Amino acid sequence: MNAITFTGVSKSYDTVRAVETLDLEIGAGQAVALLGPNGAGKSTSIGMLLGLVRPSGGTVTVFGDSPDAAVRAGKVGAMLQDGSLVAGVTVREVVEFVRGLYPEPMPLDEVLSLANLTSLARRRADQLSGGQAQRVRFAIAIAGAPRLLVLDEPTAAMDVESRRSFWASMREYAAGGRTILFATHYMEEADENADRIIVMARGRIVADGTAQVIKAAAGGRTVRFTIGEQPTVGLDTLPGVTGVELRGGTAQLRTTDPDATVQALYASGIQVRDLEVKGADLEDAFLSLTGDNQN
Ligand SMILES: Nc1ncnc2c1ncn2[C@@H]1O[C@H](COP(=O)(O)OP(=O)(O)OP(=O)(O)O)[C@@H](O)[C@H]1O
Ligand SMILES: [Mg+2]
Structure with missing residues (x-):
């Protein structure tokens, strides 16, 4: 029972x-x-x-x-x-x-x-x-x-x-x-x-x-850096990247392969400052898990 x-x-x-x-x-x-x-x-x-x-x-x-x-x-x-x-x-x-x-x-x-x-x-x-x-x-x-x-x-x-x-x-x-x-x-x-x-x-x-x-399911990493006024085209096509968020001159990339993402990022010619790589936090993970169900 x-x-x-x-x-x-x-x-x-x-x-x-x-x-x-x-x-x-x-x-x-x-x-x-x-x-x-x-x-x-x-x-x-x-x-x-x-x-x-x-x-x-x-x-x-x-x-x-x-x-x-x-x-x-x-x-x-x-x-x-x-x-x-x-x-x-x-x-x-x-x-x-x-x-x-x-x-x-x-x-x-x-x-x-x-x-x-x-x-x-x-x-x-x-x-x-x-x-x-x-x-x-x-x-x-x-x-x-x-x-x-x-x-x-x-x-x-x-x-x-x-x-x-x-x-x-x-x-x-x-x-x-x-x-x-x-x-x-x-x-x-x-x-x-x-x-x-x-x-x-x-x-x-x-x-x-x-x-x-x-x-x-809640996995993945976040790569964050200051992007300033530079063009943001192509960030979403970097290897491993599953999501891009831009806010107040900061870019935040969700990635399944942070090493590959960071390498490609530096190779892309974008000037990267204040780079930070961290585990996706749970709150983010919850939101990504809820996905389209949100209204
Ligand atoms: N007595 C109540 N009257 C009106 N709304 C309520 C009441 N209790 C809970 N809610 C609402 O129901 C929703 C779920 O609340 P609940 O307390 O179950 O969440 P929780 O997952 O336990 O959150 P927490 O982690 O903050 O404890 C929330 O939007 C909350 O505002
Ligand atoms: Mg509670």
């Missing part, structure tokens, strides 16, 4: 089409990353999956049930982008409270240790740093030992060390055959922690596959 199924799911907020006819199946035991720029529809999709947002059309099921039923049965744990923590109680009390809501919770010590909170257990949950509070949100998400763990940008506000230990815990949690879905903006996080990456942009899935497949 699939952990998650979206069938023709859409969501509009007044005039904003946040999610457009989403079809998606996630098998039990997979760790899946949801990648995409701001406003892509990641949180909206996660909201529908948790029964917090009602779809405008289509059906979402979680382990074959409605999201509400799956959540009520304790099959789902979630870490949301903007959950605030209860005031006046300790970390330990928060975790104990959440454990009490689930039929077969994880032992308290295990939750605290996985979330790296053992030494903060007696601290007040509303008096923690941003990164520490994120760890408490993670503890809340796993306290019930849910079969499906949904995390919306879990490492936002975490420092490098916290991130590392967070992902190690997440992988440990996933290892028992559990299903994980997490939203992120970071390609490396998706690459290192997911079996499958789904890229969303403008409410649609624009790529879906292993990290290798996605990176190839």
Whole structure:
């Protein structure tokens, strides 16, 4: 049985089409990353999956049930982008409270240790740093030992060390055959922690596959230089070039073969200044992946 199924799911907020006819199946035991720029529809999709947002059309099921039923049965744990923590109680009390809501919770010590909170257990949950509070949100998400763990940008506000230990815990949690879905903006996080990456942009899935497949689709390099007032004819026919953008005296070439492009560029007689070669950034890649779908 699939952990998650979206069938023709859409969501509009007044005039904003946040999610457009989403079809998606996630098998039990997979760790899946949801990648995409701001406003892509990641949180909206996660909201529908948790029964917090009602779809405008289509059906979402979680382990074959409605999201509400799956959540009520304790099959789902979630870490949301903007959950605030209860005031006046300790970390330990928060975790104990959440454990009490689930039929077969994880032992308290295990939750605290996985979330790296053992030494903060007696601290007040509303008096923690941003990164520490994120760890408490993670503890809340796993306290019930849910079969499906949904995390919306879990490492936002975490420092490098916290991130590392967070992902190690997440992988440990996933290892028992559990299903994980997490939203992120970071390609490396998706690459290192997911079996499958789904890229969303403008409410649609624009790529879906292993990290290798996605990176190839999002691949390519950018060659940038100052071109000034010189004629720009022929830039698009340089070897490897798949796109040319000119803005304020700067030329930006997308290329599949930066070495060949740069060599030909110098040979072309154009006076090249401030040359820069870099990997296409993800935002660019998302836009190129959405291609003609944009309006
Ligand atoms: N409650 C709401 N009311 C109106 N519009 C909304 C609401 N929530 C989201 N939207 C709009 O829906 C679209 C998708 O938003 P969503 O929060 O799902 O994106 P996201 O991929 O999670 O982005 P981010 O990376 O910034 O978290 C955006 O255009 C957003 O402005
Ligand atoms: Mg979001």
